[in-house]
Amino acid sequence: MVAFLDEGGMVDFTIEYELTPDEVGRALHRGLKLQLRAVRLAVPTILAVSGITCLLVDAIGLGVGMLAGAVLFPFVLAWSARRLAKRQLTYLCVPTTLRFTDDGYEYRTDQSATTMRWPLFGRVVSTPEFWLLFVGKQCSAFLPRRAFTSEQQAELDGFFAARQKAGAL
Template sequence: MVDFTTTYEPTPDEVARALGQGVRQQLKIAYLVLPSVLIVSGLVCVLVDALYMGAVMLLVAVVFPLALTWSIRRTGRRRLTYLCVPTTLRLTDDGYEARSDHFTTTMQWSLFGRIVTGPEFWLFFVNKQFTGFLPRRALSGEQQAEFDDFLASRQNTRVA
């Protein structure tokens, strides 16, 4: 049974890393497929003597992931004042509640289509859309283990 409350304050670097990881998970196909298609198309253009078009496609294939990463960080920086505040979190078997001076969020575990457990964060997804994160450091080592076990049992139940 999961039922604990903790207070933490995400750091700006932590928020940037979590957003980067979450959005990369969400846009994994775009990160892989679009540059790959551009590289192949660019090479084909070069082979058929459309050098300018080929060079542009190859350049865009290199710049696209960098531009997307920059865009994610920029979006994250805009949200820092909203996210980098003392937050009280309550995790239960039913869901979680996060409270700060700026927001209150309550979510049922059943709403999440996927929860990615990583070494630094739990990343939450609703309909393949990255919706939030929880830094592992917000919980004690014992609570982290209990929460990981809880998530694993929920996933096994969902599969069965």
């Protein structure tokens, strides 16, 4: 792991890490939870209200089905997130090199290389374990905090906060 500030005081980190399957699952779950907040609340509420309405008008079978759907929806959503995470493991749980600069970051593995510029991201959500990067309302990337030293984490928290405050993210 190499970290440094260049002479101009600009951020420039190059780190190496490998994600675990559990980390990928937690990051995707957290990102989807934020991304689908309205859906997670609206769908069970609509199903429950519709189910109660059906019960009140003696459509018992339909009402019970909708109430069951309201109860099961969060579990189905969580199952879907785990399934999505499993499909991504082959690509994400590999040795990775990340170069982080003031302009963006470059993500490199033996299988791929991706460069992302900061203006693409509308917001960054900081959690105790990850930075979740959003394009619009979609969580499109995450950076594991454990890959950075505590000093780098503090610097990146400040970097993201300053960019969001200035409207640059």
